[in-house]
Amino acid sequence: MSGLSNILKKEIRELLTIQTFLPIILIALIFGSMGNSIHGITEQTKTPPIIGLINEDNGTLGNITASVLHSAATVVYNGTTDADTQQGLTTVQQKNGAALIIIPSNFTTDIQSNKPGSLRIYWVMKGAGLFDTIPSSTVEYLITAANTQISKTLITNQSVNATVVLDPTTRIETTIFKNREFTGLSPTVITGFLSTQSLLIPIVMMMIIIMAGSIVITSMALEKENKTLETLLTLPVKRTSIVTGKIAAAAFIGLILAVIYMAGMSFYLGGVTSIGGTSIGNLGLALTTQDFLIIGLSLFITLIAGLSLCMLLGSFAKNYKSAQTLTFPITMLALIPMFLTMFFDYDTLPPALQALTFAIPFSHPMMAPRLLMFHDYVLVAAGLIYVTIFAIITISIVVWIFKTDRLLTGSTSKWAKVFKLRRRRPF
Amino acid sequence: MTATVQVTNLVKNYGSFQAIKGITFSVDEGEIFGLIGPNGAGKTTALRVLATLLTLNGGTATILGHDLVKDASEIRKHISYLPEDAGAYKTLTGRAYLQFIANFFEAHHARDMVKRGIEIADLGARIDDRVDTYSKGMMRRLLVGRALMTNPQLAILDEPTSGLDVLNAQEIRKLIKTTAEKGTTVLLSSHNMLEVEYLCDRIALIADGRIVEEGKPSALMQKYQVRNVEEVFIKVVHQ
Secondary structure, three states: OOHHHHHHHHHHHHHOOHHHHHHHHHHHHHHHHHHHHHHHHHHHHHOOOEEEEEEOOOOHHHHHHHHHHHHHOEEEEEEOOHHHHHHHHHHHHHOOOOEEEEEOOOHHHHHHOOOOEEEEEEEEEOOOOHHHHHHHHHHHHHHHHHHHHHHHHHHHOOOOOHHHHHOOEEEEEEEEEOOEEEEOOOHHHHHHHHHHHHOHHHHHHHHHHHHHHHHHHHHHHHHHHOOHHHHHHOOOOOHHHHHHHHHHHHHHHHHHHHHHHHHHHHHHHHOOOEEOOEEOOOOOOOOOHHHHHHHHHHHHHHHHHHHHHHHHHHOOOOOHHHHHHHHHHHHHHHHHHHHHHHHOOHHHOOHHHHHHHHHOOOHHHHHHHHHHHOOOHHHHHHHHHHHHHHHHHHHHHHHHHHHOOHHHHOOOHHHHHHOOOOOOOOO | OOEEEEEEEEEEEEOOEEEEEEEEEEEEOOOEEEEEOOOOOOHHHHHHHHOOOOOOOEEEEEEOOEEOOOOHHHHHOOEEEEOOOOOOOOOOEHHHHHHHHHOOOOHHHHHHHHHHHHHHHOOHHHHHOEHHHOOHHHHHHHHHHHHHOOOOOEEEEEOOOOOOOHHHHHHHHHHHHHHHHOOOEEEEEEOOHHHHHHHOOEEEEEEOOEEEEEEOHHHHHHHOOOOOHHHHHHHHHHO
16 A cells, blocks of 8 residues: 555545534535525515505506506405505405505696605515515515606606606505504514614624633533543532533623623614614614513523533533534524524514524524514513523533543443444543 | 452443453552553553442442442542543643642641642742643642642552653652551552552552452562562463
């Protein structure tokens, strides 16, 4: 065997491990599922939006607008008077529609009098994730198409007023979301605001978990590598104290990091005091002191749960190198809910993804701000209870591992056989 | 004389591999007892079991009259374990490391323990330097200081002079002797037969997880008509 092939064989044997491939396999799976989601979103944009339409205007321009909407949308309700509004809205909500559009009786005459025609739009918003606004964006696109058609008609008739031709309609918008009405705001504006306000916690949570988590895992690995763990375990100190001490120290450091990070972010968020000219307090979207305390509690309990999980993973780390690999699952668990809560609302997720999101402890403080803005205390409380139970169970497992040989001898022979890992016998 | 350590038919398995195949021995109070054998014989496993780090799969063991399985927490108050190739927390100074360990014991003894640890380690001004700047010999002396500063009733030392130069090894051997003279029982492992001959009151030769011979070094040398323990071991293994 030549020198090159000898080295090649040895290097490949060393690199060909589950630890090398698992992260890449997981990334591939995540990209695959993201690709499926994006494909679903692409399909969603191709589907005509579902709307309700009340056309009170018998004029040409009102009919043109109605015609454009009929041609490109699935109109589930057709009305002719303002009195139909409530019924139309109910139908749109029942049919999972995006909006009820009302063309008022003076629509054509206003435009012909060089005043923009007012379209009244009742948006039915299902979720506040970035992808949840796709149906309303499609309707907005149709309104733009109707505007273009009106502009063409005005130019053809040579009744040209530049301002009106360029912008022939205005909107009087009301958005209905989670049984609340937001007058003067579109779903896009509300989503933008909610994203800004609820962006802080997911990022902070992710940063803390990754940083504090890697501290715990690395600490465990170094204890094993330097054999300080063996000394520690023979000292008159309870296993529970060792586990709790390590988790509490990492949580403390994590919280310091969080405070530093949040200080910067709060300056950024402090600038947002109103949306669409209305103060967030008047819209009922401001978080109260009690809400902030609940978010803080959620963040703290989740941090403890996350660090317990890191401790559990760290107990399997053999050395510093393997510890680096073990931080990967934690990073992924922090990233998945961060992206899910960014792109979707919990309510609009498919049941399987809802279950996954709920099962990942890090999701709960990420979802908490938005849930609290809409007074959904049940889900927040359920999350707190779940994460507390998760933390207790995980800590109990870690303490149990600390009382067994597994901490020092590594994986059990059963698992080693499953993964066909070659285990060095400890002497 | 009271037996500080009493081991009867001790068995330890790692999955399907049997590392200790039923060993029996006892160590008397104030005695230096050596487990002697080649690499992989089961010395470290036996010491780790007796140091309450690993669980046993068969047999019984008592330390200072306490059952190893039922009273592990109580045993930890009275023993001290020095693993082979052990390290210390690299961000601490030698003194801070000794203080950290002493804090696990009764508070009013902590100051005396640290003082004793510093004396045993004998690192001079370097005791206030970070541990990661220590040489291997300095590190081992610090760890021996750590292991013996608590005045344990039983010191379990795994290859205490492993990897040390002649001078450092000699100093540590003297330390162990002095500690035993003051009443501490010492259970150590070594594959250095000459060291064992110098240090141990009694030895047990262990091979392939079994004790193949036991007794005082001088008695064993006489029994096998050889000049040193190394030759005893070779004769016993070849039998």
